[in-house]
Amino acid sequence: MNAHMPITSHASRIQQIVSPGGIEAWLVEDYTVPLIALEFAMEGGAAQDPHGRSGLANMLSGLIDEGAGPYDSSAFHERLDEYAIELHFRADRDQFTGHLKTLVKHRDEAFDMLRLAINEPRFDTEPVERVRAQILAGLRQEMNDPDSMASRAFFRVAFAGHPYANPVRGTMETIPTITRDDLISMHRKCFARDRLKIGVVGAIDAKALGKALDAMFGALPEKGERASIAAIVPQGVGMRDLIDLDIPQSSVRFGAPGLLRTDPDWVAAVVVNHVLGGGVFSSRLFREVREKRGLAYSVYSQLVPFDHAGLYIGGTSTKNERVKESLDLIGAEIASLAKDGPQDEELATAKKYLIGSYALRFDTSTKLADQLVRLQVEKLGVDYMDRRNGLVAAVTREDAVRAAKRLYGEGQFLATIVGRPEGL
Numbered sequence: 001m002n003a004h005m006p007i008t009s010h011a012s013r014i015q016q017i018v019s020p021g022g023i024e025a026w027l028v029e030d031y032t033v034p035l036i037a038l039e040f041a042m043e044g045g046a047a048q049d050p051h052g053r054s055g056l057a058n059m060l061s062g063l064i065d066e067g068a069g070p071y072d073s074s075a076f077h078e079r080l081d082e083y084a085i086e087l088h089f090r091a092d093r094d095q096f097t098g099h100l101k102t103l104v105k106h107r108d109e110a111f112d113m114l115r116l117a118i119n120e121p122r123f124d125t126e127p128v129e130r131v132r133a134q135i136l137a138g139l140r141q142e143m144n145d146p147d148s149m150a151s152r153a154f155f156r157v158a159f160a161g162h163p164y165a166n167p168v169r170g171t172m173e174t175i176p177t178i179t180r181d182d183l184i185s186m187h188r189k190c191f192a193r194d195r196l197k198i199g200v201v202g203a204i205d206a207k208a209l210g211k212a213l214d215a216m217f218g219a220l221p222e223k224g225e226r227a228s229i230a231a232i233v234p235q236g237v238g239m240r241d242l243i244d245l246d247i248p249q250s251s252v253r254f255g256a257p258g259l260l261r262t263d264p265d266w267v268a269a270v271v272v273n274h275v276l277g278g279g280v281f282s283s284r285l286f287r288e289v290r291e292k293r294g295l296a297y298s299v300y301s302q303l304v305p306f307d308h309a310g311l312y313i314g315g316t317s318t319k320n321e322r323v324k325e326s327l328d329l330i331g332a333e334i335a336s337l338a339k340d341g342p343q344d345e346e347l348a349t350a351k352k353y354l355i356g357s358y359a360l361r362f363d364t365s366t367k368l369a370d371q372l373v374r375l376q377v378e379k380l381g382v383d384y385m386d387r388r389n390g391l392v393a394a395v396t397r398e399d400a401v402r403a404a405k406r407l408y409g410e411g412q413f414l415a416t417i418v419g420r421p422e423g424l
Contacts, residue, residue: 011383014372019210021218025198026372026382027209030365034104036202037365038114039373040217044190045095047163047229047308055170056178057091059135060186064089064098066127068116073127076113085110087117093164094307095377096190101366104203107212115216118191123180132175139172146251146418147317149243153416154253154313157241158234164309192224193217199372201365231308233257236414240327243418250323250419254330255313258407261305261378267391268403269303274350275342275400276333277301277314282349284333289316295326305378312407323421335411341401355389 015027046057065080065087067073080087086101087110098118102110142148152167159165170178196217200209234257259269270278277285277300285299301314318326342350362368362385375384417424 011386014382014385015206016382017206017210019213019218021214023193023196023198023210023213023217025200025209025213026376027199027204027206028201028368028372029203029205030201031203034203035365036100036102036104036107036110036200036204037369038098038100038198038200039366039369040098040196040198041373041377042096042190042192042197042224043094043195043307044186044224044226045091046093046166046168048186048190048226049163049166049170050182052174053170053178053182054166054174055135055168056174056182056186057096057190058169059131059175059178060183061089061091061096062131062135063123063127063183064117064121064187066131067122067124068113069120069122071116072122072124076116079109080113083109083113085113087113089117091168093168097373099366107204111212111216115219118216119219121183121187123183125180128180128183132178135169135175136172139169139175142169143172146245146247146249147315149245150251150253150315150416150418153241153243153418154255154414157236157239157416158255158311158414159232159309160235162232162309163229164232164306188221189225189227192221194223195226196220197373197376199369199376201369201372229308234309234311234414237409238412239414240424241414241416242421242424243416244420245418247419248320249317250320250417250421251315251317252323252327252415252417253313253315254327254413254415255301255311256409256413258303258305258310258312259403260310263310265399265403265406266305268395268399269407271347271350271354271392271395272337272342272400272404272407273301273303273312274354275346276337279350279353282346282353284337284346285314285316285330288329288333289326293325293329295322295329299326299330320420321422323417323419324423327415327424331411331413334408334413337404338408338411339405341397341404344397347395347397347400351392351395354392358389358392 049056083106089098277283289295289299296316296318299316304311
């Protein structure tokens, strides 16, 4: 069940509150339905996995709600079900994130369950081994999944020697080695108030939320013990990394260095990426690779702004005998954009779509709460939702040409291919 938010979002609706204990959050009060959505992010994630323990952060995120405080795993989930509380966590390369959604009448119970989960996770043997087995089962499937193999290979090459090279979910070798002490250490290292960002949307006022924030997050350490992560420029541009697998259709990942989220050309780069492969039906890659030549059912590109690296990455799958043709075509379109930028009509279409679709990021309470967190993590300011479409509209062809040249350079990219492509 989601609370449907108004299509238009205004900075005036966002309250920047500070709890009595000094915990900051962004709040949008909305009493349309009796729901509260809370999202939070803490710096950490898989980049903090120790050497030989890749997958630790992901495993931790899967265990935080598997028993906490006085409740074992079964009792914890029974209580969530009893009060219709939605609570889950995840880890990506840079962050731990948490999600809570509750009916207003159960907010005290929901807030207390979140407090227990983030402060007093139990890591009992049964759920630890059960979650470990689930992760290993998923990894076994991925070992024979061409898309997963291509993606892992891409990150392994692009970020060789850097924590981003390690798979977020770990490997068949590392997951069995993770101990309860490892989980406790990672929790202590990353769960702290110094890099905490919180967004709340729903039927609660600033005073009540401030009190709840102190109860939920106030007992966390003031500062974490995170390792410093070095900045890196993705490597391997111009390489073709082939992984032999006896399948009729190859999976391909391609990409190269991108821009950081703080880069002045970021918005122009978003527009350019939409022209290349971000637009579902209007992009060059969709039109040239799928519509005109029928080389693939799906082809895409996207910008990935990690905390310590900028990246653009894309993917497709095609018959082994057509991989070279597909890669040549993708390279030609990238080189064309790098040289000349998008055409006026392409630029207008991309800007129109990006402006028109922006409101879909705020059409539920959960989505809006997540955006409030994103704006804080990316240091965009409380007024960004009001400014963003204007920034897109202001992108000129000159801006797009400059961003395309910076993104795509000479048109070269790293490609990882899983299958038995012919002619490469």
